[in-house]
Amino acid sequence: MLHGVILAGGSGTRFWPLSRRDRPKQLLKLAGSRSLLQQSHDRLRGTSEEGSLLVVTNDTLAAGIRDQLPELPAEAVIVEPMLRDTAVAIGLAAVLLQQRDPDAVLAVTPSDHLIRPAARFREALREAASWAQGAGTVVTFGIPARTPATGYGYIRRGESLTPKGRLQTYRAQAFEEKPDLETAQAYVKGGEHYWNSGIFVWSARTVLDGLERHLPETHAALERIAAAWSTPERDAVLQREYEQLEKISIDYALLEKSKDIVVLEADFEWSDVGAWSALEEIYGQDAQGNTVHEATLQALEAKNCIVEGPPGRLIALLGVEDLIVVETRDATLVCHRDRAQEVKALVKQLEADPALQPYT
16 A cells, blocks of 8 residues: 655754744745645645555644644654654654555655645656565656756666656666756756655665664664554653664665665656745746745835745835845844855854744
8 A cells, every 4th residue: 555654844944934943844835825734745645545644743843733734643643752864754654654554655755845736746656656566666756857956966867667657767876966056057958867856655665674774773673663652652662762763864874775766757846945945936926026925015126036924014125136035023034045045054043042042
C-alpha cells in the first residue's frame, strides 16, 4: 500500500516576520485559501488510503498541525521530542508504518511546497510507487530546470529507462549541491540536470535496510521505539532513544550511498516556496513589476517590489525598486530582493538577543 508521509518540522525562517517559531511557513496561507501544509495533505489524501497518512513534526508545531488538519486521527501526527533531521524522521515513519503494513511504500514529501495540479501529482506518485516495489530502489522526481537557480540542489540524470507510465524515466547519476551561478547556467544549458524536488518514494523495507546497513545504531533505536509504541512506555522510550540519535539528513545517510535511484521527469508545476521572492511566481506582477499579497499597494515610481501585509493594510511605495516589504502586527521587514535568502540569518540574530526573542 502507498502511504503518504509529510515532514512538517521545519522552521521556515526565510518567511519572517510572517513566519514565527510556532507558526512557520508550512502553516501559512501563502498560495491560496489553504495553508501549504493543508495543500500537502489534500494532495496525498487522494493517493493514500484512509488512515495511512502520517505527519511527522515536533512538539512546538503539533497543536497547530492538529488544528489545521482536524480530519487526521491523533495517532497520525507523529511528534518527535527533539530535532534529529530527516533521516530519523523518515526512519521513524518507516518503522511505524511497517508494523501495520509489511509491504508499505512511502511517499515522503515536504509540508511546504507548492505543487499543481494535484491530480497530475497523484498520478505521478502512483507511477513512482510501481518503481519503488523493487528492493533497494529509491524513486524521486526531477523538476525540469527553467532557470539557473542557485538556491536549489540538482539531480544529474544518467541512462534512460523504459517508463512504467507517462513520465520520462532515468537512472539518477548524481545529486549535486546548490551551485554557483555559472555552474547552474551550465546545468540548464546542458539539459541533463533537474531541480531536486525533495520528494522520495520507496518501500519501508528499503529505508530500514539502508539505515541498518549505514546507521546501525539509529536503526536499532528506531526498532526499540517501534516495540514500545503501543505501550505505556512509549514517551519514555522515545525521549531516551532520541537523546542518543545522530542528527543527519537523509541525503547524507542514505541517498548518497544508494546504488539504485530512479528519477522521473515531473510534468507538474512545483515550487519549494523558498523565500519571499517566490510570491512573484505565485501571484504574478503588475505593469510596474510589483507583486502584492493580501495588502493594498499604492506605488508611485516604484517597481519590481514584493509586498506582503495584512488584508486592508495600505502599503505605499515611492521612488524605490527591487525591495521586499513585509508588514505584520508587531514587525516589519524591508530588504533588497536579492537578499531574500538571507532573512534566515537575520532571524538567527534576533534569536540570539533575549530582548528580541518575542519577535521570533
